[in-house]
Amino acid sequence: DRVLIRIKDLTVEKADEVIWVRGRIHTSRAKGKQCFLVLRQQQFNIQALVAVGQHASKQMVKFVANINKESIVDVEGVVRKAHQKIGGCTQQDVELHVQRIYVISLAEPRLPLQLDDAVRPEVEGEEDGRATVNQDTRLDNRVIDLRTSTSQAVFCLQSGICQLFRETLIHKGFVEIQTPKIISAASEGGANVFTVSYFKNSAYLAQSPQLYKQMCICADFEKVFCVGPVFRAEDSNTHRHLTEFVGLDIEMAFNYHYHEVVDEIADTLVQIFKGLQERFQIEIQTVNKQFPCEPFKFLEPTLRLEYREAVAMLREAGVEMGDEEDLSTPNEKLLGRLVKEKYDTDFYILDKYPLAVRPFYTMPDPLNPKYSNSYDMFMRGEEILSGAQRIHDPQLLTERAQHHGIDLEKIKAYIDSFRFGAPPHAGGGIGLERVTMLYLGLHNVRQTSMFPRDPKRLTP
Helix, strand or coil, X not given: CCCECCHHHCCHHHCCCEEEEEEEEEEEEEECCEEEEEEEECCEEEEEEEECCCCCCHHHHHHHHCCCCCCEEEEEEEEEECCCCCCCCCCCCEEEEEEEEEEEECCCCCCCCCHHHXXXXXXXXXXXXXXCCCHHHHHHCHHHHCCCHHHHHHHHHHHHHHHHHHHHHHHCCCEECCCCCEECCCCCCXXXXXXXXXXXXXXXXXXXCHHHHHHHXXXXXXXXXXXXXXXXXXXXXXXXXXXXEEEEEEEEECCCCXXXXXXXXXXXXXXXXXXXXXXXXXXXXXXXXHXXXXXXXXXXXXXXXXXXXXXXXXXXXXXXXXXXXXXXXXXXXXXXXXXXHHHCCCEEEEECCEHHHCCCCECEECCEEEEEXXXXXXXXXXXXXXXXXXXXCHHHHHHHHHHCCCCHHHHHHHHHCCCCCCCCEEEEEEEHHHHHHHHHCCCCHHHHCCCCEECCECCC
């Protein structure tokens, strides 16, 4: 008949109650006839005391002191108000006086990494000579690393991004769809795809759900979104590229101008940022303890710059680049700093990209054929969304595909879906891991991918 209480709910209101709690032994320290424990659940922990007396013998104290760290235990005890704040614990006003303890799952005595080392800011470790844990060690032992308070906070917040994404779009009248991840032709028309054996033929892992989102718009769904894996066979070993990531994708028909869609996507992201501020302050502060960062800033309405304006800002800062040249990663970051200095925002839209640097299905700008009705969105100077108005006229789409040298037979089903009446529409794809990384000011997308996949990592 035991009812297990959550550690985060153990507050002064529970003082003098006898409760049961399940947790991991984070640390233990024997001192004479006493043993101090720190019990942990996710990012919450509490100090527990086992002392020789009515409920504990010397043998029990010795037994508890020798339970391996990271073992799971059930504890019965009395919640006591602490005489002074307990540093190093989330529950600082109370402690647990243990009466009984049961080992539910015993951890091995040697851990591949110490959790205290894994949450230590790197600067602190360098200053006092204490150990920090490098990225490969973390990822090789991901199950242990995910137990740290920082990792728990990161992925709770990431879950919140997905929840807010769905909440916001459903409130706006969007329908969630699921699209195939095994496809017959490269969805972006390029070579960076994973080929898989498909019975007697070959197939590909989808680089994007975009073609299917568009088909749903042609089928009169009007507003759709999906959340699912996206695969990119790019040999990019950078801080922000993965070969598999989670895509938050949006597609929408519009009435008069593609900016209707741009505004809807931007507002969706703003609602996510607001929701994170309101609901996830504990998680943000937990991450900031290990990775200090300035709070994320954004404007309402969102700042929108045209590509030509961005090029002018970069040239003014000493960058040499052509009008129709794509932004390099260093120039993206520089532009982000320039925008922050001038407009005091970490989030902005870059509109009207040169047509030459966008995919074949991008609608040309009707007023200037060198540019296009396409846009990217940026957080802290890094791209998190790429989108555009799509060509919905099959003849123009065919011409653009031929211009890009794409085999028309391979995209026949895609082009044919526009032959029976297709509304003007636009959309975009957001990388979930990048949004999490940049919102929290982290430095590597592998910190925000639970089990990352890149050109050099396929396990765990």
